[in-house]
Amino acid sequence: MTETKRTSTPSQESLTTSDPAMLRALAHPLRIEILAILDEIGEATASEIATRTGQTVANCSFHLRSLEKAGYVERAEPRGREKPWRPAHRKRSIEPDPDDATAVRQSGVISAGYVQHEAARLTEFLTDPRPLPPEWVRAVTVSTAGVWATAAEMEQLSHDVLALLERFAGRSTDPTLRPEGAVRGHMLLTLNPERDSI
Structure with missing residues (x-):
C-alpha cells in the first residue's frame, strides 16, 4: 500500500x-x-x-x-x-x-x-x-550505556539530549526545511535509575 x-x-x-x-x-x-x-x-x-x-x-x-x-x-x-x-x-x-x-x-x-x-x-x-545502502547502514545506531549520576544529573542529561533534536525542528511539517536526501528517522531514548540503587 x-x-x-x-x-x-x-x-x-x-x-x-x-x-x-x-x-x-x-x-x-x-x-x-x-x-x-x-x-x-x-x-x-x-x-x-x-x-x-x-x-x-x-x-x-x-x-x-x-x-x-x-x-x-x-x-x-x-x-x-x-x-x-x-x-x-x-x-x-x-x-x-x-x-x-x-x-x-x-x-x-x-x-x-x-x-x-x-x-x-x-x-x-x-x-x-x-538490504540498506551502505551510508544508511552506518547511520543506524543501537547502543546502551550505563551511567552513574545523581537525579539532577540524569534530568540534565535528558534535557541536553532532547535539546540536540531542536536543530531538526519544523522539518516534519515544512518540507522546505529538509536537506536533499533527508528521510524520516526514529529515535528511542530511555534513561532511568536502577531502582535497587536508589
Missing part, C-alpha cells in the same frame, strides 16, 4: 500534562498506536487507521473520539467526503506530579506502551531482510 505523508498542521505547538483524565485517555495500546500513526503520516481517516492497525473502522472511530475528547487529536480539513484526523499538538510530554503515586503509575503504563510500540517497530526494521 502506497501512502502519502500529509503535512496537516496541528493547531497547537506542544502539550505538557499531568492531568489524570488525560493520562487515563492514553491507557490503551491502540490509542498509543493511533497517535503514533498520526504523528508519522500527519493525518488519516478512521478507515486508513483501521487498515494500518488491523482493527475495525468502528473500533478506531471510537478510540479517535476518545482521544479527541481528551484533547490529543482533532479533525483535519475534510478531503471530499473523507473526514481525516490529525494530532492536536506537534509535541506531547507527560509530566506527572511526583507526589501523586497514581499519576506516576499511570504515566509509567503509558510510557511502557510507547516503549513497546517503538520496540516492535525497531525490531521489524532490524530484522527486515531487504
Whole structure:
C-alpha cells in the first residue's frame, strides 16, 4: 500500500500534562498506536487507521473520539467526503506530579506502551531482510550505556539530549526545511535509575 505523508498542521505547538483524565485517555495500546500513526503520516481517516492497525473502522472511530475528547487529536480539513484526523499538538510530554503515586503509575503504563510500540517497530526494521545502502547502514545506531549520576544529573542529561533534536525542528511539517536526501528517522531514548540503587 502506497501512502502519502500529509503535512496537516496541528493547531497547537506542544502539550505538557499531568492531568489524570488525560493520562487515563492514553491507557490503551491502540490509542498509543493511533497517535503514533498520526504523528508519522500527519493525518488519516478512521478507515486508513483501521487498515494500518488491523482493527475495525468502528473500533478506531471510537478510540479517535476518545482521544479527541481528551484533547490529543482533532479533525483535519475534510478531503471530499473523507473526514481525516490529525494530532492536536506537534509535541506531547507527560509530566506527572511526583507526589501523586497514581499519576506516576499511570504515566509509567503509558510510557511502557510507547516503549513497546517503538520496540516492535525497531525490531521489524532490524530484522527486515531487504538490504540498506551502505551510508544508511552506518547511520543506524543501537547502543546502551550505563551511567552513574545523581537525579539532577540524569534530568540534565535528558534535557541536553532532547535539546540536540531542536536543530531538526519544523522539518516534519515544512518540507522546505529538509536537506536533499533527508528521510524520516526514529529515535528511542530511555534513561532511568536502577531502582535497587536508589
